[in-house]
Amino acid sequence: MIEVIVPATSANLGPGFDCLGVAFNFYNKFYIEESKEFVDNDDNLVNLSAQKVFNKFGYKEKYLNIKIEGNIPQSRGLGSSATCIVAGIMGANKILGDILSQDEIIKIATEIEGHPDNVTPAIVGGLTAAIMNEDRVYYEKLILRKGIKFISLTPDFKLSTSDARKVLPKEVSYKDAIFNVGRVALTMGALANGNFEQLRISCEDKLHQPYRSRLIRNYDKIISKCKELNSLGVFLSGAGPTIMALIEEGNDHFLEEIENYLNTLEDFWKVRELNIDNLGTRVNIL
Template identity: 55%
Template sequence: MVRVKIPATSANVGPGFDCLGVALNLYNTFIIEEINTGLQIEGCDEKYRNENNLVYISIKKCFEKVGYNPKGIKIKMQCDIPESRGLGSSAACILGGVVGANEIAGGKLEKKEILDIATEIEGHPDNLAPALYGGMTVSIRDKKNTYVEKITLDKNIKFCALIPDFKLSTEKSRSVLPKDISYNDGVFNVGRTALLISALSSGNLDLIKIGCEDRFHQQYRGKLIGDYYNITEKCIELGSKGVFLSGAGPTIMNILHKDDNEFIKNITKYLQYLEKKWNAKQLNIDNVGVVIEN
């Protein structure tokens, strides 16, 4: 039996489309055990208690890679990361399955190999890399390999996630994106991404607002989220150092100074008057990533 704890993640981080991500202290935990026969899944909706479960699919993929044939599998899930909110819930399930299967098979794979398998399943590593390694990462993938580098963040940074009570599927969120971008928009995002990474590392928090600007996805996805533009404007008004759409949305993420204790109280007051229900949750950076307990 193996117990695997995976942190939530916020990907894209403004202009860093499909490459930037940060791990946060909200977790899914998976207990995976080899049993005598069959498949048993606990802790999720009935519709996910079958061979189409993403954790189980990831377990099978890992076993295929390492050549391990289990007699049967039992999965127990405790999921605190909200589903389809742009906080890396699917990445957590994939990593939970791959990491758990690797441990059951004798721990044959290194982290880099685990990331490669998980990325084959997910399609891109921006959530997977920070969940696996912890902290903030920049990750890219070519036809054969995944490349990751951790980013050292200033200690004066914390986050506040505005999580709505409605979901937004990644498929729908991707469907509104343009097929091509202009040269000017490409230059815009490259510059903002470089500036954002530098500001987050140096602690020059006054530059983060500019660094979070984006022309690749947020202006298109924001139209799918009720009150998105009103909320983001209010966040800046209330002192957010930078605000961005978390992953594919609909969660809206804020970067704050660690001593700012007023923002969450003030934004909560504002959110209660909106049509949809939103929950403001303070989050800190998880610098550890995946935790395994045998």
């Protein structure tokens, strides 16, 4: 049996729409083994991803028994679907004798997911900037300076990525594009150099959050409260509805006070302190 452990991820980091992502120490675990008998996995994203690899190499013995130990909430903006894609590809790759390179794994995962922001950090770990150019994914893994914490605020309601994409405009203004380009560059520099105060401005966005935020109850109130509690930056995690706050180490009051505030709202919000996972996906033979 093959065990695949895939970390949760948060995409975009505000302005880095579809290109920035970070992996956390919060995991889905998948247990995959071949079966000689038919297994009805047609709508299982893990199996669909594995079959893409098998078909690429003409592998015939490809029925899979799949067990999922899911800790990452689905449709909350924490990369749950990306973990399924990555697990299927890397499980199939192990069955085939590690025939794929890491770059090939990232490429296939991006083709399935549609963009590399979640799958890349899920595979390689850490904070990544990634783009798809023609048929290749180019990425850089950034080493973050110490002194910052990621706090996820996850509600008990879902928001599908497809619904969150439907509200986005088909075109944006030149002004808004420049706004985001500058803030992506500033965000990367601030995280790499430890100039965390810059994040108060650099995590702003005009390409997706103004539109998606309308789908999330109390979004503006929560953002304002995070800023009031001295967060360094606050933004939607992926398509949402999870909201991610960045705080300085030593801001010990933030967790308790934001949790107390969220408890006054009509929805239940789960607060998690997350650490960065720098290893990415692990594959083990059991």
